[in-house]
Amino acid sequence: MNSDSRTPRPRRGRPRKEGAGEQILEAALEEYAEHGWAGFTMDAVARRAGVGKSTVYLRWRDKDSLLTAAVSARSGYIEAVDTGNFRSDLEALAGNLFRFFLDPIGWASLRITVDAAGSPAALGRFSEAVTGQHSQAAATIVQRAIERRQAPADVPGQTLAQCLYGAVTMQALTLSGDDRRLSDDQIMERVRPVVAFVLAGAGA
Amino acid sequence: MNSDSRTPRPRRGRPRKEGAGEQILEAALEEYAEHGWAGFTMDAVARRAGVGKSTVYLRWRDKDSLLTAAVSARSGYIEAVDTGNFRSDLEALAGNLFRFFLDPIGWASLRITVDAAGSPAALGRFSEAVTGQHSQAAATIVQRAIERRQAPADVPGQTLAQCLYGAVTMQALTLSGDDRRLSDDQIMERVRPVVAFVLAGAGA
Amino acid sequence: MNSDSRTPRPRRGRPRKEGAGEQILEAALEEYAEHGWAGFTMDAVARRAGVGKSTVYLRWRDKDSLLTAAVSARSGYIEAVDTGNFRSDLEALAGNLFRFFLDPIGWASLRITVDAAGSPAALGRFSEAVTGQHSQAAATIVQRAIERRQAPADVPGQTLAQCLYGAVTMQALTLSGDDRRLSDDQIMERVRPVVAFVLAGAGA
Amino acid sequence: MNSDSRTPRPRRGRPRKEGAGEQILEAALEEYAEHGWAGFTMDAVARRAGVGKSTVYLRWRDKDSLLTAAVSARSGYIEAVDTGNFRSDLEALAGNLFRFFLDPIGWASLRITVDAAGSPAALGRFSEAVTGQHSQAAATIVQRAIERRQAPADVPGQTLAQCLYGAVTMQALTLSGDDRRLSDDQIMERVRPVVAFVLAGAGA
DNA sequence: AATTAATCGAGACGGTACGTCGGGTCTTATG
């Protein structure tokens, strides 16, 4: 999908408009955030991006592809913080994920991931791309904890990550509408017991 | 949601066709399973159910309502088994949930739940209805474990449920296409470490 | 093409909106007159007729069909006048035809007829329908003249009609833009020598 | 209309590709003949001519101009034959015209002329260019007939031409599809009565 | 028995978005 992959572009013909792809993705996200899935139209995206429809369709096969690309471009900011302490690291990670899910675009990322998993390989490896990226962050944190002797060497990192991510997801799932506006404190309040539970499970 | 709930119906006029509602729900699920969300159309549902469109719209407000109703009618078979052992109970529960998610209709249930949480109260309390039902099952199991002294009295039941459900969901999320065909053994193989981790977290 | 042909309509389903066809044809002619061929769009026709696009496409296969139908519905008012005199009859007929051709819609009729003749039977028998109708008028006039002894019995009516119609067409062909605004007097001025020539040819 | 007309071109830069204009015109006619007006696209013309779109647009303002130019380049072979006899001259002229109209490209010439007359001066003086050229041929023939005393001096040459051309056009108009394949004999059979009628009208 | 009213299948309705395609312009790299 739009795999530019550093072509130095010695191509013939008029070159593709620089930055058009980004503008379109940006416009797509804004449209999605404003009108949701049902009110998300290609015409509106093109208009908002100041671009012809053909320019959009030249880059993405259809509506699904565009939305998927737009969302996955924003799914990346879950990183492995390093506070020097296992518990703090996990709390920060879980807090970031929670915040991400409360943002319409972050939540859309989950929605699309779920769609992708159910579809017949249509949306390809989107799920893996996103979840893989996330589990990487968790693995890094666990690794550091082992090195610091804050966790036993045989801690089941993957299961730990699944529980942590899953519990946060479940919590986000029960919030709808205005309930999704939470302060950072409220978020941490909800995150802490989960981290505590998971640490106990890890034997730390 | 079609809450007629045993109206004895002494109404005038032609009575509603017996069983039409069920046929429509059935058709809706089949259509959804075959064509997915994007290819799910009311016309096709009506045609497959051998029913006029008006008959459908007389029972459900719109497409979302129908799909939601269809899915939620199938979401109910996660029950609290009772094997006499905490671990076995949890494994059975998690296994059932996993199986449910690998079925297209069960997975659709999750998808709709995610949609509902993101929409502005549109799909109403669907999320809560479904997740509430599930958490009830978990709570029952935990309660029994406490009574049997297989778990400490202060075990954080809700967090435990979130981790267990979340971890299963995350696992289902990483499977797409043909990977979703798992035998019961394969399912249990994936479920066991999660239950073990969760039991450790619960101090049991 | 829209051949209603007095079906008393025992059909199933919602009946077609009465008069929608006429409204659409009307709108099509107005659009065509205002914007010409290039600016003639189906969307605009539907909007002007106060009708959904589907309603238009349910009645006519595509743009060409609609325009053809619209124009042919207006091609019919060339009738055989009866002044009691051969020359006057022909002058009236030719004058009417000339006026018809100076009107944008009348001219469109010719344009479409020409298209139809060149196309691979696509527009069907449109040419014949229109020209047949016209030649009928001429034949009637000639017949009456023979009965009145104003023309010899063996006058070649068809050739006469071809010459008369053809000459008028040729004259209309050389007029473009504002030159096409002619008064009735100017029209008759141009028509008279043709009729005189044709009468001479007929030996009258 | 591409009026370069013998520029010796001592210009700077890369010279225009020799013969590109002709190739484009050729391609345009072929495309028109194959797909008709509706299926006539600039992209296809450029592709068939093995030329970039800019090369086409460098020479012709737009689609109409190109098609007009292409057709008018082929409209020129109606000439005033000289058989020494008025009737034969007219029959030859009318026969040539008939043949011209039965050819797809010749017919296109008429179609464009009709379009041009109806449009707001868009296609300019195309009509006049073509019809003028033709009426010149007729005038020449009439002039010679007068000199040979085969026609009276006051014969209305223009009206005669209009009738002759018009009648041929009308006949061509009633033929569509396969009916347009006529042998030379069939053509002359249809032409002769018209010439006879016109000669009578001319008092010859 | 006649009336009333809710429901049924069918399918046309006004809208709106889809994804495609063509026109005419523009921007590059290559003669």
Place this chain on the structure above:
DNA sequence: CATAAGACCCGACGTACCGTCTCGATTAATT
């Protein structure tokens, strides 16, 4: 410079679906 390639913006095309509506035909409960 002209050219070929081809991306650009624009907007119409014809299709499909939504949710509504209007039919004629059923089918009870109520008169």
